[in-house]
Amino acid sequence: MREEEHSDSLRREARSPWSTHNDKAAVTVSPSKTAVHGTVRLAGSKSLTNRALIIAALAEGESRIDGLLRSDDSYWCIDCLTSLGVRVDVVGDSARVAGCGGRWPNRTGRLYVGAAGTAARFLPGALAAAGSGVWTMAGSKRMSERPIAPLLDALTKLGAGIAYAQDEGSLPFTLEAGGLQGGAVVLPGAESSQFISGLLLAAPYAKEALEIRIDGDVVQRDYVVMTLGLMEEFGVKPQPAEDGRSITVRPAKYEARSIRLESDVSTCCYFWALAALTGGRVRIEGIDAASTRQPDIELLNVLERMGCTVDRGAGHVEVFGPKRLKGGFEVSMGSWSDQTLTMAAMAVFADGPVTMKDAAHIRHHECDRIAAVCSELRKFGIRADEHEDGLTVYPGRPLPSVPLDSHDDHRMAMALSLIGARVDGVRIADPGCVSKTCPDFFERMSALGLQVDYE
Numbered sequence: 174m175r176e177e178e179h180s181d182s183l184r185r186e187a188r189s190p191w192s193t194h195n196d197k198a199a200v201t202v203s204p205s206k207t208a209v210h211g212t213v214r215l216a217g218s219k220s221l222t223n224r225a226l227i228i229a230a231l232a233e234g235e236s237r238i239d240g241l242l243r244s245d246d247s248y249w250c251i252d253c254l255t256s257l258g259v260r261v262d263v264v265g266d267s268a269r270v271a272g273c274g275g276r277w278p279n280r281t282g283r284l285y286v287g288a289a290g291t292a293a294r295f296l297p298g299a300l301a302a303a304g305s306g307v308w309t310m311a312g313s314k315r316m317s318e319r320p321i322a323p324l325l326d327a328l329t330k331l332g333a334g335i336a337y338a339q340d341e342g343s344l345p346f347t348l349e350a351g352g353l354q355g356g357a358v359v360l361p362g363a364e365s366s367q368f369i370s371g372l373l374l375a376a377p378y379a380k381e382a383l384e385i386r387i388d389g390d391v392v393q394r395d396y397v398v399m400t401l402g403l404m405e406e407f408g409v410k411p412q413p414a415e416d417g418r419s420i421t422v423r424p425a426k427y428e429a430r431s432i433r434l435e436s437d438v439s440t441c442c443y444f445w446a447l448a449a450l451t452g453g454r455v456r457i458e459g460i461d462a463a464s465t466r467q468p469d470i471e472l473l474n475v476l477e478r479m480g481c482t483v484d485r486g487a488g489h490v491e492v493f494g495p496k497r498l499k500g501g502f503e504v505s506m507g508s509w510s511d512q513t514l515t516m517a518a519m520a521v522f523a524d525g526p527v528t529m530k531d532a533a534h535i536r537h538h539e540c541d542r543i544a545a546v547c548s549e550l551r552k553f554g555i556r557a558d559e560h561e562d563g564l565t566v567y568p569g570r571p572l573p574s575v576p577l578d579s580h581d582d583h584r585m586a587m588a589l590s591l592i593g594a595r596v597d598g599v600r601i602a603d604p605g606c607v608s609k610t611c612p613d614f615f616e617r618m619s620a621l622g623l624q625v626d627y628e
């Protein structure tokens with residue numbers, strides 16, 4: 174096999190049957206001929222979907238989840254639960270999950286998490302908490318490079334037996350469960366909030382009360398708040414310490430529930446950014462900015478700072494773009510870093526440079542996002558200065574572009590495609606990568622008037 178074909182097949186390994194456009198080498202995006210005006214309704218949040226699926230699988234009785242996201246990340250999460258013997262029936266965007274009360278029916282098997290950080294970091298605790306069982310867990314090449322050791326070390330201290338198949342502290346590994354001891358365990362917050370969420374989700378099934386002590390500041394801490402909220406919805410109430418430095422969970426069992434998931438705010442952001450970039454307007458139904466627990470909602474505040482008007486209604490958010498976006502500021506991305514790439518794309522068209530900071534951890538996401546976005550913007554002739562924890566993007570006129578690389582990262586592809594709202598012929602390789610969270614992303618861009626062509 175040629176080197177290129179080999180790297181293509183590695184990239185595509187984590188694409189699921191819910192993925193689209195994997196037969197396409199590239200997509201080209203060009204501006205709409207008319208103003209971008211539209212209303213959009215999006216599928217459920219990836220983060221809520223995978224939390225709800227795992228909690229429902231751990232619960233006693235049958236749960237129903239409506240508004241499920243059908244994407245690669247949720248597909249692999251469901252696939253793992255099915256391999257564990259949990260019945261998950263998906264019809265349209267609804268799933269019925271037959272909870273197994275924390276005892277997985279299949280005590281052995283191979284679980285494949287694809288490229289999903291949520292599945293990789295949320296499932297090991299749920300496995301370790303079971304009374305017995307031996308499972309191997311593997312993921313995409315990139316997932317095997319992403320950090321997970323602090324979580325697995327904590328599980329080892331609490332009683333799990335973990336043997337690494339390749340590199341110490343990484344996927345793939347074999348986990349032997351013997352139940353989770355209670356007591357105190359320390360997890361770092363700087364690399365990923367998902368370690369804390371992963372242990373929290375399993376914590377009610379520990380033998381005794383479990384206290385998770387948090388070392389350092391937590392990146393994207395609102396995702397931990399989201400975990401606590403969903404645990405409560407399923408009848409378990411964790412107790413965060415007043416100083417926010419630890420969370421205690423007493424032994425309990427999740428109760429089956431019927432819930433409807435909120436749309437994916439991270440995906441909404443690309444469409445709000447589209448309105449911002451084109452002086453158009455995009456209304457998204459099914460989001461309540463006042464009550465959402467999804468951290469990327471912060472984009473709306475920054476869009477206002479950039480000159481947009483934002484209508485935050487009951488159950489909808491509409492963004493109206495200005496004539497010219499304002500730049501000339503620094504913004505901390507620490508708590509909503511999935512939108513760093515969206516900010517970088519918008520900054521190209523602002524009236525002054527924008528510096529995004531406090532996001533060093535995104536170097537360990539689907540790709541090294543800081544290095545990747547700088548290198549792709551430079552291909553357009555845009556000045557992008559790379560910093561250890563972020564980047565500064567200077568406004569410019571993007572040159573007719575050489576093909577851009579999506580780095581097998583859905584957010585790289587979605588953010589770079591926004592430049593196509595302003596510049597003719599933005600060509601991005603491997604459009605299928607958006608299936609990690611939004612398989613129909615380019616169809617939605619096209620429905621809003623952008624010209625989208627595949628090759």
Ligand SMILES: O=C(O)C1=C[C@@H](OP(=O)(O)O)[C@@H](O)[C@H](O)C1
Binds near residue numbers: 393396511534
């Ligand atoms: O818990 C979650 O659902 C998520 C947490 C964040 O990850 P990190 O805390 O690892 O940065 C975020 O980037 C990811 O898209 C979803």
Ligand SMILES: C=C(OP(=O)(O)O)C(=O)O
Binds near residue numbers: 290538584610
């Ligand atoms: C970092 C992300 O995903 P994951 O859940 O794989 O960490 C993301 O969606 O931007």
